Amino acid sequence: MRVTVIGSGYVGLVTGACLADVGNDVLCLDVDPAKIALLEAGGICIYEPGLDEIIKRNVEAGRLRFTTDVRRAVEFGTLQLIAVGTPADEDGSADLQYVLGAARNVGKYMNDYKVVVDKSTVPVGTAAKVNAVILAELERRGLEIEFSVVSNPEFLKEGGAIDDFMRPDRIVIGSDDQNAIHIMRTLYAPFQRKHDRLLIMDTRSAELTKYAANAMLATRISFMNELALLSEKLGTDIELIRQGIGSDLRIGWHFLYPGCGYGGSCFPKDIQALLRTAAGVGEELKVLAAVDQANERQKSVLVDKVVARFGEDLTGRRFALWGLSFKPDTDDMREAPSRVIIAALLRLGACVVAYDPAAIDESRRIFGGGDDRLSYADYPMVALDGADALIIVTEWKEFRSPDFQTIKAKLKTPIIFDGRNIFDLHDDGLKGIEYFGIGRVSG
Numbered sequence: 001m002r003v004t005v006i007g008s009g010y011v012g013l014v015t016g017a018c019l020a021d022v023g024n025d026v027l028c029l030d031v032d033p034a035k036i037a038l039l040e041a042g043g044i045c046i047y048e049p050g051l052d053e054i055i056k057r058n059v060e061a062g063r064l065r066f067t068t069d070v071r072r073a074v075e076f077g078t079l080q081l082i083a084v085g086t087p088a089d090e091d092g093s094a095d096l097q098y099v100l101g102a103a104r105n106v107g108k109y110m111n112d113y114k115v116v117v118d119k120s121t122v123p124v125g126t127a128a129k130v131n132a133v134i135l136a137e138l139e140r141r142g143l144e145i146e147f148s149v150v151s152n153p154e155f156l157k158e159g160g161a162i163d164d165f166m167r168p169d170r171i172v173i174g175s176d177d178q179n180a181i182h183i184m185r186t187l188y189a190p191f192q193r194k195h196d197r198l199l200i201m202d203t204r205s206a207e208l209t210k211y212a213a214n215a216m217l218a219t220r221i222s223f224m225n226e227l228a229l230l231s232e233k234l235g236t237d238i239e240l241i242r243q244g245i246g247s248d249l250r251i252g253w254h255f256l257y258p259g260c261g262y263g264g265s266c267f268p269k270d271i272q273a274l275l276r277t278a279a280g281v282g283e284e285l286k287v288l289a290a291v292d293q294a295n296e297r298q299k300s301v302l303v304d305k306v307v308a309r310f311g312e313d314l315t316g317r318r319f320a321l322w323g324l325s326f327k328p329d330t331d332d333m334r335e336a337p338s339r340v341i342i343a344a345l346l347r348l349g350a351c352v353v354a355y356d357p358a359a360i361d362e363s364r365r366i367f368g369g370g371d372d373r374l375s376y377a378d379y380p381m382v383a384l385d386g387a388d389a390l391i392i393v394t395e396w397k398e399f400r401s402p403d404f405q406t407i408k409a410k411l412k413t414p415i416i417f418d419g420r421n422i423f424d425l426h427d428d429g430l431k432g433i434e435y436f437g438i439g440r441v442s443g
């Protein structure tokens with residue numbers, strides 16, 4: 001099939017590359033000429049394991065192309081996949097200007113039947129708006145061309161996006177147009193596994209499904225984080241409690257890991273947007289508001305522990321910080337707890353030496369070079385030289401089994417603040433180290 005992907009950001013690129021990989025002809029559009037030039041030259045501007053190889057082999061096979069030419073892009077695909085950003089507006093609601101701009105372009109240039117697919121995370125009612133915008137453009141052109149707008153939200157996780165796309169748990173299709181549903185079925189046929197993964201529903205329910213999934217996942221995390229605070233006070237171990245409840249099939253194992261808060265481009269933004277949507281129809285989502293508040297508080301728990309141990313004035317103190325990205329296997333620092341933690345430590349007078357396998361450049365971009373109390377190390381152990389303590393913020397695999405002897409030798413005082421509970425409390429290596437986890441008291 002001929003597929004146009006409008007927006008070559010994270011979702012657009014993964015979608016375009018994976019659809020090309022199963023044999024479709026894909027043309028990815030973006031307004032940013034530098035991005036398109038880079039992609040055409042075989043480069044890629046985001047960090048996602050496996051994506052560069054898929055792009056490379058499909059570009060070489062001639063199935064994946066890139067353009068900044070809007071007319072060409074719209075004329076190309078029977079399917080027009082809208083995968084542009086929906087940043088937060090000033091009040092937290094989703095800003096639809098890019099989605100509706102894409103719709104306008106489709107209406108402006110289309111000359112034959114199109115299935116227009118919303119892949120961006122968009123509030124309930126957006127498919128209807130996209131429909132209206134395209135209709136208005138066609139009317140302006142004095143044309144009557146058939147088209148159908150489908151809601152097909154994306155459930156990709158950064159760091160695992162290729163696998164999520166290739167082996168989806170479910171594919172949500174919001175449409176009541178049988179022809180469009182048939183085309184979407186054909187598009188996704190290569191990704192169906194043993195049983196049907198397609199869930200067909202109305203567009204509004206499909207739109208809400210996306211927010212509901214993220215809200216539920218965030219709720220589980222905030223619940224566990226709050227329980228972790230209680231656990232510390234009671235002298236219990238949240239990791240044992242996690243195992244105790246996760247083994248209940250009704251609860252399950254996923255997204256029960258307490259930590260120093262969730263971040264990323266989705267959970268925080270989507271929760272705000274859903275709260276705004278609810279407020280717009282006179283509903284107050286009390287649980288969800290609390291999920292967000294609990295997470296804001298959670299981002300500071302490591303700093304609270306540092307202050308409890310070293311006092312309010314951290315002048316002259318130096319901290320090694322492992323992990324800048326909001327989670328492993330990405331260089332993304334949007335809403336990352338590390339940002340809150342670093343800012344707080346600097347504010348309290350401390351120096352921070354940070355290490356991350358992928359996000360140092362991003363951190364430099366965010367924090368700038370203005371404060372020489374924030375510096376970076378090329379290797380995790382180098383960050384420890386002369387530091388008062390090690391603070392672990394992201395659970396990259398390479399942090400999980402460090403040489404504890406080296407840690408002890410390099411730190412001024414052997415203290416670890418572990419924001420992701422990556423060590424076993426009974427690990428012999430931790431002997432002689434003051435260890436502060438989340439929701440568990442060592443010793």
Ligand code: UGA
Nearest residue numbers: 154155156157158221255256257259262263264266326327
């Ligand atoms: C999330 C969802 O998991 C995807 O299904 C969804 O498609 C995506 O948002 C989106 O809306 O685009 P992502 O933000 O990439 O994906 O990352 P997650 O793996 O979900 O992690 C989010 C945050 O939760 C991270 O900061 C992570 O450290 C934290 N987390 C996750 C926990 O603190 N505990 C857990 O048990 C799991």
